[in-house]
Amino acid sequence: MDIAAWCRQARILIVAGKGGVGKTTVSASLAVMAARVGLNVLVVQLEGEGSVASALGHPGPIGYEEVVLRSEGDEGLVRARAITPDEALLEYLADHGLRAVSKRLLSSGTIDVISTAIPGIRDILVLGKVKQLERTDGADLILIDAPATGHALTFLGSAAGLVDVAKVGPIRVQASEVGDLLRDPARCQVLVVTLPEETPVNEAVETAGRLEGSVGMTLAGVVVNGRYQELEGLGANPEEAAAAVGGRLDPAHARVLREAAQFRLQRQRLQAEQADRLARSLAVPMLEVPYLFTTEIGPGEIDHLATALSEAVAGLPEPEPEAQLEPEAAAAER
Amino acid sequence: MSGLAELVGQRSVIVCCGSGGVGKTTTAAAIALRAAEEGRRACVVTIDPAKRLADALGLEALTNAPKLVEGQWPGELWALMLDTKGTFDDLVSRYAADPGQAENILTNRVYRNLSSALSGTQEYMASEKLYELHEEERFDLVVVDTPPTRNALDFIDAPRRLLRFLDNRVFRFVMTPTRTYLRAVSVATRTILRTISKVVGAEVVEDAVTFFQAFEGMEEGFRARAQRVMELLRSKDCAFVLVASPRTDTVAEALFFADKLADAGIEVQGLVVNRLHPRFPEQGPSTGPAEPRGEGGLAVLERNLADFRAVAEREESNLAVLAERVSPAPVARIPFLAGDVHDLDGLAQIADHLFG
Numbered sequence: 001m002d003i004a005a006w007c008r009q010a011r012i013l014i015v016a017g018k019g020g021v022g023k024t025t026v027s028a029s030l031a032v033m034a035a036r037v038g039l040n041v042l043v044v045q046l047e048g049e050g051s052v053a054s055a056l057g058h059p060g061p062i063g064y065e066e067v068v069l070r071s072e073g074d075e076g077l078v079r080a081r082a083i084t085p086d087e088a089l090l091e092y093l094a095d096h097g098l099r100a101v102s103k104r105l106l107s108s109g110t111i112d113v114i115s116t117a118i119p120g121i122r123d124i125l126v127l128g129k130v131k132q133l134e135r136t137d138g139a140d141l142i143l144i145d146a147p148a149t150g151h152a153l154t155f156l157g158s159a160a161g162l163v164d165v166a167k168v169g170p171i172r173v174q175a176s177e178v179g180d181l182l183r184d185p186a187r188c189q190v191l192v193v194t195l196p197e198e199t200p201v202n203e204a205v206e207t208a209g210r211l212e213g214s215v216g217m218t219l220a221g222v223v224v225n226g227r228y229q230e231l232e233g234l235g236a237n238p239e240e241a242a243a244a245v246g247g248r249l250d251p252a253h254a255r256v257l258r259e260a261a262q263f264r265l266q267r268q269r270l271q272a273e274q275a276d277r278l279a280r281s282l283a284v285p286m287l288e289v290p291y292l293f294t295t296e297i298g299p300g301e302i303d304h305l306a307t308a309l310s311e312a313v314a315g316l317p318e319p320e321p322e323a324q325l326e327p328e329a330a331a332a333e334r
Numbered sequence: 335m336s337g338l339a340e341l342v343g344q345r346s347v348i349v350c351c352g353s354g355g356v357g358k359t360t361t362a363a364a365i366a367l368r369a370a371e372e373g374r375r376a377c378v379v380t381i382d383p384a385k386r387l388a389d390a391l392g393l394e395a396l397t398n399a400p401k402l403v404e405g406q407w408p409g410e411l412w413a414l415m416l417d418t419k420g421t422f423d424d425l426v427s428r429y430a431a432d433p434g435q436a437e438n439i440l441t442n443r444v445y446r447n448l449s450s451a452l453s454g455t456q457e458y459m460a461s462e463k464l465y466e467l468h469e470e471e472r473f474d475l476v477v478v479d480t481p482p483t484r485n486a487l488d489f490i491d492a493p494r495r496l497l498r499f500l501d502n503r504v505f506r507f508v509m510t511p512t513r514t515y516l517r518a519v520s521v522a523t524r525t526i527l528r529t530i531s532k533v534v535g536a537e538v539v540e541d542a543v544t545f546f547q548a549f550e551g552m553e554e555g556f557r558a559r560a561q562r563v564m565e566l567l568r569s570k571d572c573a574f575v576l577v578a579s580p581r582t583d584t585v586a587e588a589l590f591f592a593d594k595l596a597d598a599g600i601e602v603q604g605l606v607v608n609r610l611h612p613r614f615p616e617q618g619p620s621t622g623p624a625e626p627r628g629e630g631g632l633a634v635l636e637r638n639l640a641d642f643r644a645v646a647e648r649e650e651s652n653l654a655v656l657a658e659r660v661s662p663a664p665v666a667r668i669p670f671l672a673g674d675v676h677d678l679d680g681l682a683q684i685a686d687h688l689f690g
């Protein structure tokens with residue numbers, strides 16, 4: 001599939017996944033992949049930690065102010081900014097004539113009381129800010145590095161919850177508009193990141209099901225991070241392989257070569273089982289990102305992973321053109 | 335006796351902390367299992383176990399009461415999957431002046447949201463449950479698996495945060511109009527609340543006011559208990575075990591955890607590093623081509639070995655920084671295992687590595 005077309009499926013792509021699955025690395029790689037095909041990408045971080053930015057070599061944390069992380073060619077650009085609930089809230093209060101008291105509401109803890117009375121209000125304000133960016137920012141793709149751990153579901157489910165609680169008023173309007181955004185696949189989709197291991201696969205399947213089911217979102221796909229690249233010939237006998245190139249191995253060295261090969265084969269087999277299980281459980285495109293053995297994750301490695309991701313996207317089948325479906329539907333009606 | 339074994343034999347509370355996805359739950363369960371094997375009465379409080387491990391421990395659903403895990407060991411192994419809301423309900427009932435007051439609170443919407451919406455409530459209830467089990471004296475050791483927060487202090491700070499919530503001045507002023515010396519403030523406060531009502535709806539503000547009215551008189555009990563929970567966490571009875579994986583990003587988070595705990599005056603008593611890749615020892619020189627060339631054959635095998643040695647080297651250097659930071663805490667290393675742990679045999683295998 002054409003990479004730019006894949007990146008343009010929806011303006012907003014939310015990257016979700018449990019802690020420890022490499023969500024930030026994947027977000028950074030996605031941003032670079034999109035920028036390489038000429039897209040203007042805005043990465044939005046929701047936890048105030050400069051993680052996507054630091055993966056792309058930006059020193060220190062990033063804040064509400066936008067920073068440019070990378071430019072690719074003439075058009076491609078990766079920008080980043082952070083949105084925190086408190087900042088979104090202060091902005092919202094100021095917009096509703098509460099600027100004068102907003103600092104005091106925050107410091108007195110009254111905001112805590114209000115947000116406990118209306119769970120999800122902070123999330124909805126952050127998503128409301130994302131919705132505003134969709135309208136005002138010139139980005140071709142807005143990548144949201146969603147909160148880690150189990151909060152993504154709560155976070156994305158906040159809109160539906162709030163429409164139930166707040167019967168009238170500006171919060172209800174905000175919640176219902178955010179709900180519209182999340183459920184419109186042309187505007188917003190979600191990508192679930194996981195590892196090819198048992199528990200992460202279970203969690204990814206569960207998360208995907210709930211995002212599609214209760215939140216009503218569309219899955220752009222699932223990214224399997226940290227897959228060992230297949231090495232051909234790991235089953236070879238080290239002594240024989242050495243003899244073939246005219247050498248002889250110290251027996252102890254031959255043994256570690258064999259053990260290392262067996263360990264990798266075993267992990268490859270386990271990973272393949274889990275990736276297959278994931279593919280059987282989720283009927284969405286699966287993109288694989290390789291495990292990096294050699295180095296720390298920095299800008300160079302993100303480039304490498306972006307290339308791997310691009311190859312994975314390029315390998316996806318072209319979507320069925322809708323024009324082909326219509327005559328069939330028309331025929332069926334006749 | 336290794337350092338961790340000493341903790342299991344002597345402490346009465348072990349808190350397993352660390353970031354998400356590093357194996358805290360499994361580590362906590364393995365520690366409790368070993369304690370039972372050593373003849374102690376142990377209870378593990380888990381937060382969010384993977385389903386098959388929960389099944390192995392006989393935990394089908396959230397419970398507030400520990401369940402006995404059947405097995406052949408001299409001590410006892412109990413397990414509990416924390417029910418945040420149930421624990422909070424119990425606490426309210428305990429400190430309410432009468433059943434009517436408890437009922438008023440339990441049915442209030444603000445209260446019902448408290449367990450899911452106020453950050454730190456889950457952490458608070460985990461420490462509350464730990465305290466409760468510790469006080470009951472049915473257990474020699476309570477092992478608790480903490481929620482996967484970014485900040486270790488959430489666990490320690492949570493009681494204070496909740497008290498701050500319950501102390502909220504804006505709402506207290508509204509409900510105590512009889513304190514005439516506060517009237518001036520109260521008028522200003524009423525103005526704020528009126529303005530808030532316009533934005534979020536009067537119903538919400540009303541619920542909040544009702545909640546604080548219902549809570550009147552209970553803060554002292556809560557405060558005193560929270561104080562005792564804090565004291566237990568800081569006492570010699572309690573040990574914090576930091577759980578990490580050797581990946582660079584999780585080591586960075588673990589260092590952050592250790593710093594935060596140190597800021598709070600808590601020393602890490604043990605470090606558990608999960609999912610270490612195997613170490614392949616360096617060998618004597620081989621006779622043969624110095625640089626294996628070409629595709630396939632020996633070159634592939636050598637490259638594979640080199641890959642794993644590079645991983646091991648990186649893990650060791652990450653680990654050295656972490657071990658140094660928590661020194662002299664003992665370090666337990668657990669290798670990458672073939673699969674996830676979903677039965678007691680798997681837990682016993684982890685325990686063997688932990689206490690090896």
